[in-house]
Amino acid sequence: MATAALSFIFIFSVFTVASAICHPDDEQALLSFKSGITADPSAILSTWKPATDCCTWSGISCQAANNRVNSISLYGQLDNPKSYLSGNRFSGTIPSSISKLTELTQLKLGGNQLTGTVPGGIRQLKSLTLLSLERNKLTGSIPDFFTSFSNLRVLRLSYNRFSGNIPPSISTLAPLLAYLELGHNLLTGRIPDFLGKFRTLDTLDLSWNGFSGTVPKSFGNLTKIFNLDLSHNKLTDPFPVMNVKGIESLDLSYNGFHLKQIPKWVSSSPIIYSLKLAKCGIQMHLDDWNPSETYFFDYIDLSENEIKGSPVKLLNRTEYLVGFWASGNRLKFKLESLKFPSTLKTLDLSRNLVIGKVPKAVTGLTSLNVSHNGLCGGLPQTKFPATSFVGNACLCGPPLAPCKV
Numbered sequence: 001m002a003t004a005a006l007s008f009i010f011i012f013s014v015f016t017v018a019s020a021i022c023h024p025d026d027e028q029a030l031l032s033f034k035s036g037i038t039a040d041p042s043a044i045l046s047t048w049k050p051a052t053d054c055c056t057w058s059g060i061s062c063q064a065a066n067n068r069v070n071s072i073s074l075y076g077q078l079d080n081p082k083s084y085l086s087g088n089r090f091s092g093t094i095p096s097s098i099s100k101l102t103e104l105t106q107l108k109l110g111g112n113q114l115t116g117t118v119p120g121g122i123r124q125l126k127s128l129t130l131l132s133l134e135r136n137k138l139t140g141s142i143p144d145f146f147t148s149f150s151n152l153r154v155l156r157l158s159y160n161r162f163s164g165n166i167p168p169s170i171s172t173l174a175p176l177l178a179y180l181e182l183g184h185n186l187l188t189g190r191i192p193d194f195l196g197k198f199r200t201l202d203t204l205d206l207s208w209n210g211f212s213g214t215v216p217k218s219f220g221n222l223t224k225i226f227n228l229d230l231s232h233n234k235l236t237d238p239f240p241v242m243n244v245k246g247i248e249s250l251d252l253s254y255n256g257f258h259l260k261q262i263p264k265w266v267s268s269s270p271i272i273y274s275l276k277l278a279k280c281g282i283q284m285h286l287d288d289w290n291p292s293e294t295y296f297f298d299y300i301d302l303s304e305n306e307i308k309g310s311p312v313k314l315l316n317r318t319e320y321l322v323g324f325w326a327s328g329n330r331l332k333f334k335l336e337s338l339k340f341p342s343t344l345k346t347l348d349l350s351r352n353l354v355i356g357k358v359p360k361a362v363t364g365l366t367s368l369n370v371s372h373n374g375l376c377g378g379l380p381q382t383k384f385p386a387t388s389f390v391g392n393a394c395l396c397g398p399p400l401a402p403c404k405v
C-alpha cells in the first residue's frame with residue numbers, strides 16, 4: 001500500500017513538472033522576488049521551486065486564459081484574523097524584478113516586515129487594480145508613478161514609514177479609486193485639492209501623519225465617502241461643508257479644528273456607526289444633539305471638548321454601542337441614571353462633573369474611567385484599578401480606601 005502510494009506521488013510529481021504551464025518570465029520574476037526575501041518563518045515560499053508550475057505556488061494565482069500570474073497574495077499578520085496566510089511574516093525588500101509580472105492585477109504584501117523603498121519598476125504593472133503594501137516598514141517617498149495605473153481601485157500604504165508629500169500623480173486615479181489608505185506614516189504637506197475629484201472614493205485614511213493646512217473645500221464633492229479618517233495631523237480650520245448623505249465612520253480627532261458643533265452632515269447620516277471628534281473644539285450641550293440615527297453606533301469619542309449636559313438620552317438611543325469616550329468635558333449628570341447598552345465595553349467619563357454613585361452595571365465593562373468627577377458612595381466590586389476612580393468627591397471601598405461606617 002505504502003509503496004503504491006509513494007510511487008503514485010512520484011509519478012504525479014513528475015507529471016506536474018513535465019506539464020509546467022507558468023510563463024517562464026513570471027517564474028523568473030517570482031524566483032527573483034523569493035531571493036529578495038531574507039526570512040520566511042513559516043516557509044510559505046518553500047513551494048516556490050524552479051521548474052514547477054508557478055501557478056500552483058502558494059500565494060500565486062494565474063489567469064485561466066493565458067496562465068499568466070495575475071495575483072500575488074502574501075499577507076502576513078494583519079488585524080483581520082481571516083486574512084490569507086495569517087501568521088507569516090516576510091523580511092527583506094521588494095525586488096524590482098517584480099516589474100516583470102506585467103499581467104499582475106493584484107499585489108498584496110501587507111503585514112510583513114518589508115524594508116527599503118517601493119521599486120519604481122512597479123509602474124510597469126499597468127493592470128494593477130489593487131496595490132496593498134500596508135503594515136510593513138517601507139521607507140522613502142511614495143513614488144510619483146500613478147499615471148501608469150488606469151485601473152487601480154485600492155491603494156493601501158498605511159502603517160509604514162513613508163515620508164514626503166502625497167505625490168501629484170495620484171490625481172490620475174480619480175475616476176476609479178475607491179480606497180486610499182495612507183494612515184500611520186510620516187507624510188507631510190497639505191492635503192491636495194485634487195482629492196475632491198475622487199467621486200468614487202469610499203475610504204480615505206490620512207490619519208497619524210504630519211499633514212498641515214486646511215482640508216480642501218473640494219472635499220464637499222466627496223459625496224460617496226463612507227469612511228473618512230483625518231485624525232492625528234496638524235490640520236486647521238475651517239473644515240469644509242461636506243455633501244455626503246451617509247457617512248459611516250468619521251474621525252477628525254486631534255487636529256487644530258474648532259468645529260463648535262457636530263456638523264449637520266454627520267448628525268443627519270442614516271448609517272453612521274463610528275464618530276470620533278476628540279479635541280475638535282466642540283462647545284455644545286449634549287442633550288441638544290439630536291442625530292437622526294443612533295441605532296448603529298459602535299463608537300462615539302467626544303473627548304477633550306467643551307461639552308455640557310448629559311449623555312443619558314444619547315446612550316438610551318443606542319443599541320450596539322461598544323465604546324463611549326467623553327473625558328475632559330463638562331458633562332454633569334447622575335451616573336446611575338445612565339442606561340448601559342449590553343454591548344458596552346469601554347466607558348471613559350474622566351475629568352467631567354459627573355455626580356451620583358457608581359452603579360453595579362459597570363462590572364460588565366472591560367474598561368472604565370470615571371476619575372476626577374463628583375461621584376460619591378461605596379464602589380461595587382470590580383477589577384478596575386484605583387486610577388479609574390481617583391479624584392472624586394467621596395468614593396470609597398476597594399480599590400480606594402475603605403468606607404467609613
Ligand SMILES: *[C@@H]1O[C@H](CO)[C@@H](O)[C@H](O)[C@H]1NC(C)=O
Nearest residue numbers: 196216217218219220221240
Ligand atoms: C465640485 O465639482 C464641481 C463640478 O466639477 C465644481 O464645479 C465645483 O467647484 C466643485 N466644488 C468644490 C467645492 O470644489
Ligand SMILES: *[C@@H]1O[C@H](CO)[C@@H](O)[C@H](O)[C@H]1NC(C)=O
Nearest residue numbers: 312313314315316317337339
Ligand atoms: C429611554 O428610552 C425609552 C424608550 O425607548 C423611554 O421610554 C425612556 O423614557 C428613555 N429614558 C431616558 C432617560 O431617556
Ligand SMILES: *[C@@H]1O[C@H](CO)[C@@H](O)[C@H](O)[C@H]1NC(C)=O
Nearest residue numbers: 327350351369371385387388
Ligand atoms: C483615567 O483617566 C485619568 C485622567 O484622564 C488617567 O490619568 C488615568 O490613567 C486613567 N486610568 C485608567 C485606568 O484608564
